Amino acid sequence: MRKIIVITSGKGGVGKTTTAINIGAAINQFGGDVVVIDANLSTPNVGIHLNSPEVPVNLNHVLSKKAEVFEAVYEHVSGMKIIPSSLSLKELKKIKPEALKNYKKDFAKVADYVIMDSSAGLGNEALAVIDVADEIIIVSNPEIPAITDALKTIKLAQQMKKTVIGVIMTRVRKNDIEIQPEVVREMLEIPIIGMIPEDSIIQEALSMKDAVVHTHPKSKPARAYKEIAARLMGIKYDSNQDKETISDKLSKILKKFKIKKWKTRT
Ligand code: ADP
Ligand code: MG
Secondary structure: OOEEEEEEOOOOOOOHHHHHHHHHHHHHHOOOOEEEEEOOOOOOOHHHHOOOOOOOOOHHHHHOOOOOHHHHOEEOOOOOEEEOOOOOHHHHHOOOHHHHHHHHHHHHHHOOEEEEEOOOOOOHHHHHHHHHOOEEEEEEOOOHHHHHHHHHHHHHHHHOOOEEEEEEEEEEOOOOOOOOHHHHHHHHOOOEEEEEEOOHHHHHHHHOOOOHHHHOOOOHHHHHHHHHHHHHHOOOOOHHHHOOOHHHHHHHHHHHOOOOOOOOOO
16 A cells, blocks of 8 residues: 655654655665655755755645646656655745645655655644654654654644654764663654664765765665665665675775776786
8 A cells, every 4th residue: 555654753953854855765776666745845855955956836836726746746866756845935825734635645646655754843734744644754863852842743643543653763873861762762652663873974965965875875874764764665675785895995985085996908
């Protein structure tokens, strides 16, 4: 069955968009048919993260009945599909987020995996996106404010009879000050489906306007996102086998210093 998976959080700025585009990129890399929908209507970021231009038809046009869902689908160079939202405040004023649920069937027709990025919090807009979900993934950081806000979102989603499949802990720094995974599991009472380390490579990918799964496919965060995608797809993926080899590392160093590898004379 095709599923709409909503990526949400209680607190803002925890890593939802990064997570949505990287899960999308990883599913696509594994050969899955995937669309990432920017349902963060007030502060859309997917287009910014993926260097997509301001497009003529976007989700706002669909929600204001000016276009059909299929007309707002674009293809990223990688092959994953994207439905962007408008950056214009004028466009935002014209729509009601509650209209999202009218297009649930049409969203599901776009691809086998529908990943929806959303806004944080418990306002109308965030709730309207949760309402469209078949499954929900919560994104949090290992800090008390993020976790307490995540708990509120989980309870609310459950009250709305939604399945919360788990939490992705991101920006994990592995030190004693942070809340440990066991404590998170106990507090949130849902499984941890992935842990993404804090890594400047993520910001590097953002400045390159692409998913880290594309820019640094063998890095720790990329492999952690691929593990989550494989889990969602029900396929096997061994991240240890996907590590950088010594030859990869050497090539990178040579590239950095602009040294060409020697070719054997034939
Ligand atoms: P949200 O969508 O929840 O507002 P974003 O995905 O836009 O969050 O991420 C917020 C900021 O955190 C961005 O600058 C992003 O590059 C950074 N970030 C996200 N995940 C990581 C990570 N694992 N390591 C380092 N920085 C990260
Ligand atoms: Mg975002």
